Amino acid sequence: MSYEANACHLGSALSCVEILLEIFRKKKKDDYFIFSKASGIAAYYAITEQGDLKNYPLGDKKYAIWAGGSLGHGLPVATGLALADKKRNVYVLMSDAEMQEGTTWECLLFKKQHKLINLKIYADNNQYQACGKIKDILDLPWDFLKANGIKRIKTIKGKGISFMEKEGNVWHYKNLTPELYETSLHELTD
Numbered sequence: 001m002s003y004e005a006n007a008c009h010l011g012s013a014l015s016c017v018e019i020l021l022e023i024f025r026k027k028k029k030d031d032y033f034i035f036s037k038a039s040g041i042a043a044y045y046a047i048t049e050q051g052d053l054k055n056y057p058l059g060d061k062k063y064a065i066w067a068g069g070s071l072g073h074g075l076p077v078a079t080g081l082a083l084a085d086k087k088r089n090v091y092v093l094m095s096d097a098e099m100q101e102g103t104t105w106e107c108l109l110f111k112k113q114h115k116l117i118n119l120k121i122y123a124d125n126n127q128y129q130a131c132g133k134i135k136d137i138l139d140l141p142w143d144f145l146k147a148n149g150i151k152r153i154k155t156i157k158g159k160g161i162s163f164m165e166k167e168g169n170v171w172h173y174k175n176l177t178p179e180l181y182e183t184s185l186h187e188l189t190d
Contacts, residue, residue, distance in 0.1 A: 001042055001045060001046060001052075001053055002042050002053065002175075002176065003175075003176045003181045005052075005053035006175055007042065007053045007175065008171075008172065008173045008174060008175050009039040009040065009041075009042065009172060009173070010042060010158070010161075010164070010171055010175075010176065011126075011128075011157040011158035011164050011168075011169070011170075011171030011172060012037070012039035012040045012095070012124075012126070012157065012172060013039070013040045013041065013042035013043040013046075014043065014156075014157070014158050014159040014160055014161065014164065015040070015124055015126040015155040015156060015157045015158070015159055016037060016040040016043050016093060016124040016126075016155065017043045017046075017047070017159065018153075018155070018159075019093060019122050019124055019153055019155070020040075020043055020044060020047050020093065021047065022122075023091045023093060023120075023122060024047065024048075024063065026089075026091070026120075027089070027091055028089070030088055031088050031089040031090065031091060032065055032078070032081050032088060032089070032090040032091065033063060033064045033065065033090075033091045033092075033093075034064065034065065034066050034067075034068070034074045034075075034077055034078040034081070034090065034091070034092040034093070035064045035066070035067040035068065035074065035092075035093055036067075036068040036073065036074020036075060036077075036078070036092055036093060036094045036095070036098060037068070037074075037093050037094055037095040037098070037124055038067060038068045039095065039130075039172070040093075040095070040124065041053070041067060044063070044064065044067075048062070048063045050062065050063065071095065071097060071098045071100075071101055072098050072101030072102070072103040072104055073103070074092050074093075074094060074098070075092055075094060075098070075103065075104050075107045075121065076103050076106075076107055077092075078090045078091075078092035078107075078119060078121075079107045079110055079111060079116065079119060082111070082116040082118050082119035083110075083114060083116060085118075086116070086118050087118070088118060089118045089119075089120055090118060090119050090120065091120045091122070092119070092120070092121050092122065093122045093123075093124065094121065094122065094123045094124070095123070095124055095126075095129070096123050096124060096125045096126065096127065096128075096129070096134055096140070096152070097128075097129030097130070097134060098123070099123060099140050100129075100134075100138045100140070120151075121151065122151050122152075122153065123151070123152040123153070124153065124155050125152045125153055125154045125155055126154075126155045126156060126157040127154075127157075128157050128168055128169040128172065129169075130169075130172055130173075131169075132169055133168075133169070157169065157171065157172075158171050160187065160188050161183075161184045161187050161188065162187060163180070163183070164184075
């Protein structure tokens with residue numbers, strides 16, 4: 001899908017596959033899901049068989065009711081939904097780079113104050129953002145695996161494709177060549 005759409009962010013999509021699968025296992029039919037980590041949308045489309053990278057953000061809203069674009073917007077939407085209907089769980093998948101956003105911390109404070117235990121936050125901790133490593137750009141000097149209701153799951157950017165795993169953030173904006181596409185398919189199907 002990424003290859004045919006000539007779309008980048010494949011490394012970001014591969015790092016969040018297992019998190020998405022966990023969320024979809026836990027999510028009940030009436031629960032909400034917010035896909036805040038826009039750079040991983042190819043994983044969402046592949047798992048749900050919904051949407052098209054040429055028509056981002058969402059096709060069918062069966063699985064997610066909203067998808068982010070700019071960093072830091074998904075959690076505010078999820079927080080509002082969680083406050084409006086405390087009987088439903090609201091799941092949100094964020095990138096680790098979104099942890100640097102002011103709206104994220106405002107929402108976490110709001111979540112605690114209003115006891116929004118129905119707000120389930122997952123952060124894909126692949127340790128990269130658009131221009132490099134998180135620790136080199138604006139480090140998050142704590143581990144908040146379960147703090148403030150966030151499950152920060154350590155992942156690997158480009159998971160499952162050896163040359164992407166080795167090159168880390170190079171694959172944030174890089175697209176596959178025909179040769180690398182074939183190599184990727186071979187590695188993912190072995």
